[in-house]
Amino acid sequence: MAVTTILAAVDKNIIGNTAILGILQDTNISKNQFSLVGSLFFIGYLVFEWPMAILIQRFPVGKLLAVTVLGWGILAMCTAAVHNMAGLSVVRFLMGGLEAIVYPTNSILTVMWWTRSEQPVRTAIWFNTISTAFTGIVSYAIGLTNTGVARWRLLFLVIGGFTVIWACLLWVFLPDSPVSSSQLSDREKWVAIQRVKDNNTGVEDVKFKWYQVRELLVDPKTWLLVIFAAAQNVPNGGISSFSGLIVSGFGFNTLQSILINLPTGVIGTTFQILLSIPSAKFKGYRCFIIACANLVPLVCAVLLWQLPRDNRHGLLASYLCFWTYFTPYVLSTSLPMANTSGHTKKVAMNALWFIAYSLGNILGPQAFRAKDAPNYTAGFTGLLVCVVVAIAAISMYGVLCRQENSKRDRETRHTEVDHQVETSEAFNDLTDKEKPSFRYVY
Structure with missing residues (x-):
């Protein structure tokens, strides 16, 4: 999953380095x-997101991926x-359409294999930003x-070529689910299923249930997540497409600009793994x-917007640290799946989540804009506004989840620690609204 995500990001973000090549x-x-x-890739992603969601519902996720x-x-x-x-334009649009399947399938596989407490760290590992380092190394070598x-x-x-080889390996080694894995014994399959019972998010069901979609669409928590995902990914679309031009605008040449972008992925991935640990450990603080x-x-x-253009070191330091922007999105990626039960509802939530991701990108x-080059002050102002919107949306989402959990505790007279998940309820294709024992992660 991690390698697939890296290659998807490399194929997507490589356009930024080609601008200076x-x-x-x-x-x-x-x-x-x-x-x-740069936008056409994500327009393709947006257009194909719902068809891909239907394909995920109909076909084995490993082979489809x-x-x-x-x-x-x-x-x-x-x-x-x-x-x-x-x-x-045509090639980038179609690439975006095909890559629309990566994050939804990885999210579904994460829920299939790992418990709620394990999901933040696992997601931080597979949803990494190491791709910028990989892209930079290959780009620099080719630049010579x-x-x-x-x-x-x-x-x-x-x-x-790397991607084609990896696709062949996925076909052979990636299981569609714990039950279908040829690498596990019957006993190990049973253990894998029992481990995730308390996730209480149901099992795969090929029947499409429209009532689950309606339930999703009238829930305000759904739209807060959509707003968050869209706002959080505006910086991703801008920075990934214009990374080379932004750095060269600081006064660096082509190869220097490529080298400077090498550590951005390491910075982002390190930050997200470090924060994923307390996010998993401390219950009730993930949104915070x-x-x-x-x-x-x-x-x-703010610094990229306001610093004088002759302050190259300050601009460069701000640019490199700005690459931590993807961490909040990565930490939030497990929320749509962890907080959604019912297979159709999960597929629909996944589609909305990544449609928002596409819109932001x-x-x-x-x-x-070209008229703002090389300073791009208007662009950095827009990124600032989007980060503020993302903070507000995820904070309100956390508040609503906390209120809903408290309400359920009062109604069932159970605490979040003591409530038990019945096996029949955990593996039925019921929504989170239909399960009294369901508790939201926030």
């Missing part, structure tokens, strides 16, 4: 058109053959080459920790 000149596109290319990974690996290699805006192939084209060929984690990118956005590149 000659793709703008070779395809004759402007910086404003490049912003559109392997096929789509193969598809976007081939498309990444095809990107090396484009010569104009039209070709680049002198072949007959344009460097940005060679970059797509290499990364796409997520809100506090956003204070770092909040301060960095679509809007992000549009905040960085």
